Amino acid sequence: SQQGEEDPQALSIQEGENATMNCSYKTSINNLQWYRQNSGRGLVHLILIRSNEREKHSGRLRVTLDTSKKSSSLLITASRAADTASYFCAMETGANNLFFGTGTRLTVIP
Amino acid sequence: DSGVTQTPKHLITATGQRVTLRCSPRSGDLSVYWYQQSLDQGLQFLIQYYNGEERAKGNILERFSAQQFPDLHSELNLSSLELGDSALYFCASSVRLASNTGELFFGEGSRLTVL
Numbered sequence: 001s002q003q004g005e006e007d008p009q010a011l012s013i014q015e016g017e018n019a020t021m022n023c024s025y026k027t028s029i030n031n032l033q034w035y036r037q038n039s040g041r042g043l044v045h046l047i048l049i050r051s052n053e054r055e056k057h058s059g060r061l062r063v064t065l066d067t068s069k070k071s072s073s074l075l076i077t078a079s080r081a082a083d084t085a086s087y088f089c090a091m092e093t094g095a096n097n098l099f100f101g102t103g104t105r106l107t108v109i110p
Numbered sequence: 111d112s113g114v115t116q117t118p119k120h121l122i123t124a125t126g127q128r129v130t131l132r133c134s135p136r137s138g139d140l141s142v143y144w145y146q147q148s149l150d151q152g153l154q155f156l157i158q159y160y161n162g163e164e165r166a167k168g169n170i171l172e173r174f175s176a177q178q179f180p181d182l183h184s185e186l187n188l189s190s191l192e193l194g195d196s197a198l199y200f201c202a203s204s205v206r207l208a209s210n211t212g213e214l215f216f217g218e219g220s221r222l223t224v225l
Contacts, residue, residue: 033213041219042112043216048213097168098143098212099155099168100145
């Protein structure tokens with residue numbers, strides 16, 4: 001069963017706008033990761049935030065983590081058409097495995 | 111290129127058949143993970159191996175089995191295939207057990223179609 005859910009399921013924005021995706025999970029975690037998947041391709045790791053961190057940045061990506069609410073958000077600033085993809089959060093639990101959310105499909109319109 | 115190699119890329123077979131999917135992890139990575147991605151189920155964790163030993167099990171059916179060999183490559187065996195087994199099967203690898211620093215490197219997947 002899924003350990004996490006993402007919201008929204010789909011998001012369509014204009015190039016240059018910011019995109020925000022949210023992830024909620026159920027169990028305690030060691031860290032939370034975000035991955036990107038182009039259609040039908042393998043997932044690519046974007047960023048990892050540890051359970052004792054609240055915010056992390058990487059280029060145009062900003063991730064926040066609220067362990068009290070069991071939620072995380074991924075912000076992509078100044079989006080580009082090339083950002084069009086599905087984005088997944090993944091929760092690393094104490095059982096040493098990684099469970100993925102349901103994904104958000106982002107479409108950036110040029 | 112993630113460095114993780116999966117074969118075959120595409121596979122079409124019939125119900126009741128058995129197939130084997132192969133994965134070569136990145137050089138130096140000891141952990142291998144298998145995931146199933148289907149349209150209605152998202153990305154489901156199946157099983158994890160570390161240095162040849164099974165370390166974690168997810169939603170893996172009894173008809174499915176896997177192993178990791180001494181050279182660290184892994185195989186996922188799917189038997190008595192059903193239509194619902196049609197999916198993308200991903201292998202991912204990491205350096206070690208996910209322990210607060212884990213980042214997975216994914217292969218491009220094996221697309222299985224069961225007719």
